[in-house]
Amino acid sequence: MKIKRIEVSKHKRGRILLIPEEGELVRVTEKELLSFDLYPGRELTQQEIDALLCSARRSETEQLAAHIASARMLSQKELTDRLRRRGAEPDEAAEIAGRTAELGAVDDDVYAGVVARHYAAMGYGRARVEQELFRRGIPKELWERALAELPDSREEIDRFLRSKCAGRTVDRAERKRLAGALLRRGFSWEEIRPAINRLAEADGEITEDE
Numbered sequence: 416m417k418i419k420r421i422e423v424s425k426h427k428r429g430r431i432l433l434i435p436e437e438g439e440l441v442r443v444t445e446k447e448l449l450s451f452d453l454y455p456g457r458e459l460t461q462q463e464i465d466a467l468l469c470s471a472r473r474s475e476t477e478q479l480a481a482h483i484a485s486a487r488m489l490s491q492k493e494l495t496d497r498l499r500r501r502g503a504e505p506d507e508a509a510e511i512a513g514r515t516a517e518l519g520a521v522d523d524d525v526y527a528g529v530v531a532r533h534y535a536a537m538g539y540g541r542a543r544v545e546q547e548l549f550r551r552g553i554p555k556e557l558w559e560r561a562l563a564e565l566p567d568s569r570e571e572i573d574r575f576l577r578s579k580c581a582g583r584t585v586d587r588a589e590r591k592r593l594a595g596a597l598l599r600r601g602f603s604w605e606e607i608r609p610a611i612n613r614l615a616e617a618d619g620e621i622t623e624d625e
Contacts, residue, residue: 416437418459421433441468451470479501489521490553526553527553530548538574539601544601576614
């Protein structure tokens with residue numbers, strides 16, 4: 416293949432088009448333009464073309480990783496998964512996501528804290544926060560520091576109950592529904608039970624078996 420001319424793509428930033436004298440054009444990035452010493456009139460062997468295409472695919476995946484990481488905070492695993500969905504091979508996606516993390520564009524430790532604070536602010540308990548950390552692929556060894564930032568569960572549970580009860584009397588059936596709602600929000604029964612019992616006492620009932 417002999418390069419007839421080189422053009423900058425009008426449709427995709429960072430893409431370079433190699434227009435050959437014969438055959439189909441070849442899409443590369445600015446990185447290949449320099450590293451392969453490409454210029455009009457340059458002749459490429461099939462082996463060089465294959466290496467060029469392989470390098471270009473990786474370069475575009477690296478560019479995609481940088482774009483994704485700069486658009487929103489996410490975990491290294493989430494970045495890996497998104498690269499795979501965009502066509503990257505599993506090993507390459509994992510390697511590039513890891514490299515992106517090394518450069519500081521992805522930080523699972525910081526992200527874990529952000530996730531914990533976000534769901535705590537929404538009134539969720541430890542189990543729900545753990546579920547979110549797991550779903551987002553944050554390594555378990557990073558959980559404890561994030562979970563340590565959670566507010567006191569008693570205060571959160573009492574706030575939830577006040578918002579639902581608004582000072583009115585609630586019967587046993589409603590107390591059970593409220594307990595179920597708190598369980599679904601990620602609080603443990605050990606955390607919920609004292610608050611439900613306080614509701615019962617306020618309504619003139621004393622029970623340890625709500």
